[in-house]
Structure formats: C-alpha cells, structure tokens
Amino acid sequence: METPGLPSSSHDAGARTNVLLVSSFVLPHTGGVEQFVDTAKEVLSARRCRVRVLACRLPGGSVDADALVPTWFLPPGGWPLPVGGWRRLWREIGKADVVIVNGARHLLPALAALVARLRRKRVLFVLHGSGAPFTKGSFFYHRLLGSVFEWLVARPALRLSLPVSLSRAGVAGAQARYGVAATYVPYPLRDLRPPKRARSLPVNEPLEIVWVGRLYPEKDPLSAVAVVERVRLSRDATLEFYGEGILTDALERLACDRPWVSVRGSRSWAEIQEVQAGAHVCLSTSLRDATQIGILEPLSRGIPVVSTGVGDAPRHYVTPALRSFCVEPGDVDAAAAAILELASAYDRYRDEFAANGRLLQARHRRGRAYLASLVEPATPSRRSSSIRPADRLLTGNQPTHVP
Incomplete structure (x- = not known):
C-alpha cells in the first residue's frame, strides 16, 4: 500500500x-x-x-x-x-x-x-x-x-x-x-561560528540590544520598546530593529522622541550575523512562533538572548542556568528583569551562553542528515515498509530519541 x-x-x-x-x-x-x-x-x-x-x-x-x-x-x-x-x-x-x-x-x-x-x-x-x-x-x-x-x-x-x-x-x-x-526534523542549521570577539559590559557602558525579525503584530516589536524603556530606568540601553513589515511606520514614530531607538530596515543574512555578534543581547518578543530561527541562530553561536517562551524557544535554552531568560509572552516586566539580570553578571552568563551554543550546534547538526534521508529514494530493502526507518524515528506520534 x-x-x-x-x-x-x-x-x-x-x-x-x-x-x-x-x-x-x-x-x-x-x-x-x-x-x-x-x-x-x-x-x-x-x-x-x-x-x-x-x-x-x-x-x-x-x-x-x-x-x-x-x-x-x-x-x-x-x-x-x-x-x-x-x-x-x-x-x-x-x-x-x-x-x-x-x-x-x-x-x-x-x-x-x-x-x-x-x-x-x-x-x-x-x-x-x-x-x-x-x-x-x-x-x-x-x-x-x-x-x-x-x-x-x-x-x-x-x-x-x-x-x-x-x-x-x-x-x-x-x-x-x-x-x-x-x-x-531538527532545523538544519548552517555552520555558524562564535563571534570573533567576546563582548564585555563595563558598568558605565550602554547596553546594546538588537531585535531582528518581521515587523508584524505576531512578532510584537512594539513591546520591545516598552521592555527597553523599563531597562533604562535602571541603566543606559539602546535598541536597534532590523526587519521590514507593516509596523515599520509605528516604530519609526516611536523612535522620533526616543533617540535610543533605531529602525534600521532589512539586511542580508550575513550582515545580520555581524549585527547580532556585535550586540550585548538579542531580544525576541514574539507572541506566536515555532522554530524561532531568529533566536536559534544567535543562541547557537553563544550570543546572549532574552526571548518569549513561544514555540521551541524554551528548548533552545538547554543549560538550566539560562532558562530564566525565556519569559512569558507579553510580560514586559519579566523581559526587562531578565535583561537586567544578564547585565548584572554579564561575563559569567556570556560563558554559560557559549556552552549552551555548543549543545545547540550538536543537536541541530543532525537535522541536515535527517532532511537528506527523507529526500533520498527508497532502496528495495526498505520497500517493505511504507515509511522508512528514519521516518519512524522522527514521526511526531512515535517515540523518538532526538532531543
């Protein structure tokens, strides 16, 4: 059959x-x-x-x-x-x-x-x-x-x-x-390298925060402005947006009287990697998502990320010490508190994120082989089964050993 x-x-x-x-x-x-x-x-x-x-x-x-x-x-x-x-x-x-x-x-x-x-x-x-x-x-x-x-x-x-x-x-x-x-199938990540230079955060240095994604309501970029406003009550911080969408005009209006907000528009994938590597922290405020590639890539490089816990985001924080940086969607106060906690012990948490990144790289490296296995034609020895062994391992309603 x-x-x-x-x-x-x-x-x-x-x-x-x-x-x-x-x-x-x-x-x-x-x-x-x-x-x-x-x-x-x-x-x-x-x-x-x-x-x-x-x-x-x-x-x-x-x-x-x-x-x-x-x-x-x-x-x-x-x-x-x-x-x-x-x-x-x-x-x-x-x-x-x-x-x-x-x-x-x-x-x-x-x-x-x-x-x-x-x-x-x-x-x-x-x-x-x-x-x-x-x-x-x-x-x-x-x-x-x-x-x-x-x-x-x-x-x-x-x-x-x-x-x-x-x-x-x-x-x-x-x-x-x-x-x-x-x-x-685990998302088949590209081969991503850690930032060339590890950032530090001196006490008197502004916290540089980057938000990357589509500027649409489900990504909730407007909440990112509210989050950083709360952060700035405790320490200096800047926020840069990279992306396009129907909320661009609304963000630009907010930026008019907030000189610490910048709306940079769209950039190539390679440019975004450089932008994220140069930031102290990446912020995601998404209300609905799945893979969360916008945080998976920087996390896999060891870059600190504060994110809402939608889709697979909680699974991307493999190291237990980092799970507090994945907060409830729409909770502006929790996101601001997480950023301030990160800033309070930046070097220590940066090392934790680096270790977390190595674990993510190992997990998602297998996604490339799994994707290829679904595309490769079935051999005669496999035709006795309508779904191949690799499919059975990874089908959602079957037990699986993939973390």
Whole structure:
C-alpha cells in the first residue's frame, strides 16, 4: 500500500535525485522560511541532488529562484496570490523526483503539493508554524478566510503529502490544527561560528540590544520598546530593529522622541550575523512562533538572548542556568528583569551562553542528515515498509530519541 507523499517506486542507487523546492518567498526577501529554502538547497546539493527553486515573482526585484510565477500581493499584509505560470509549475514538477513545499498558509505551496501528487511525485510538506492561533491582526483574514483556506486547501494538500515540522511545537500543532502526524526534523542549521570577539559590559557602558525579525503584530516589536524603556530606568540601553513589515511606520514614530531607538530596515543574512555578534543581547518578543530561527541562530553561536517562551524557544535554552531568560509572552516586566539580570553578571552568563551554543550546534547538526534521508529514494530493502526507518524515528506520534 502506498503512503501519501512516499510512492514505492525505487531509483538506481547511483542516480541523482531531482528536487524541486517550492516557496512563495525566497531570498533576498527576509524570513525563516526563506533561510530554510536556501539552507535546504545547500544541504541537498551537497548530497548530489539536483535542486531547483520555484517561487512567486516579487514586484520590481530579483529573487534567488530558478522559476517564478506571476503573483499579486494582497493588502494589508501582502498575502501572495499566484495568478499565472501554471504550465511552468506543471513542467517544473514533472522534472522532479521529490517536491518540497514550504508553508501551509500560502496558496503556491499547497497547489504544488496537489499537482505533484497528481503526477505521482514524492512530496514533503514543510510546516514552519506552530499551529497556534493568531491573537493579533485581522479577524477577517486570519480567522475567517484563514479557516476556509485551511479546510479547503491546506488540509487536503497535507494529507496527500509527508508533513515535516522543523519544530517540536509544530508537531503538536499539525495534529491539533490540521489533523496530521508530522515528522520532526531538527532545523538544519548552517555552520555558524562564535563571534570573533567576546563582548564585555563595563558598568558605565550602554547596553546594546538588537531585535531582528518581521515587523508584524505576531512578532510584537512594539513591546520591545516598552521592555527597553523599563531597562533604562535602571541603566543606559539602546535598541536597534532590523526587519521590514507593516509596523515599520509605528516604530519609526516611536523612535522620533526616543533617540535610543533605531529602525534600521532589512539586511542580508550575513550582515545580520555581524549585527547580532556585535550586540550585548538579542531580544525576541514574539507572541506566536515555532522554530524561532531568529533566536536559534544567535543562541547557537553563544550570543546572549532574552526571548518569549513561544514555540521551541524554551528548548533552545538547554543549560538550566539560562532558562530564566525565556519569559512569558507579553510580560514586559519579566523581559526587562531578565535583561537586567544578564547585565548584572554579564561575563559569567556570556560563558554559560557559549556552552549552551555548543549543545545547540550538536543537536541541530543532525537535522541536515535527517532532511537528506527523507529526500533520498527508497532502496528495495526498505520497500517493505511504507515509511522508512528514519521516518519512524522522527514521526511526531512515535517515540523518538532526538532531543
């Protein structure tokens, strides 16, 4: 019997696997999904896969994709609606052995999954969210239209694919929200090096705080301003925002009478790594998230981070001494207190974060191999099982030894 997304046909052991990555957005558009697509392309190419990327065409800008489909971006948040390129989609899927689609809340990945199954291709549907409900934003878009889209499009596409979650939170969310059992794969981090120079914090030096992410209500950047205002009651501090989104204007208005707030706009991934390495602490105020790549990357480099405890964020603080730096969402006082505690013994906590980073690197290094194992074709010895051993190890409703 064939498992959805995993046909039983075998390939020559020496053949190269053709992989199509599908995502509405790719680099240089910033975000965790975009970073994953770039990382997955790098990982799979190193495993002798031929990888192509299909994405939406952005207005007036180039993107890192091999094929693009015409797209309208609907206000207010710019939701991507493909309006053409159907023959291109059909051809690209036809050339692939495996199709990896990204994001359950966009139309292009779901359509690609449905077309790929129609053409009897293996499909991995990568879930980047936690499945948590939206608590901010448009009721009409997020709850009404979002629910209709999930039932009519996302659920059928997921049930015809092999759902993959890059977070533990997403495994539970996939079951609760979509009724599917997702396979957990630790986020396949790039090889990240610690900062070249370890920061210190003299008593009279301002505390430099950096916030990186999409400037949208679910990321709650406005709360970061309130957090640092409370910190400044006890010691001097600055706050820099890096990212784009519908809250940019609101943040710029706040910055007008707060000279310690700077709104820097979007930067490349490499530039963000330098910015985070130069800060005393990275701050995340997200209200809903899954992998939390925005804190996973700096934490894995040993950079101090204060974050809200959403998605997998609590798991990223492996060292017990650091768990107090993961606070309740929306608790401005707790976040400010955590930053002040960090500042009170900065050198000691910096060393704890460095040790924590080494543990995270070891955990997520395995994600690269797990991702590749899901893409590689089944061998005859494995065809007796509709889900391969690696899948059974990592499927969300099965026992697992992956920390």
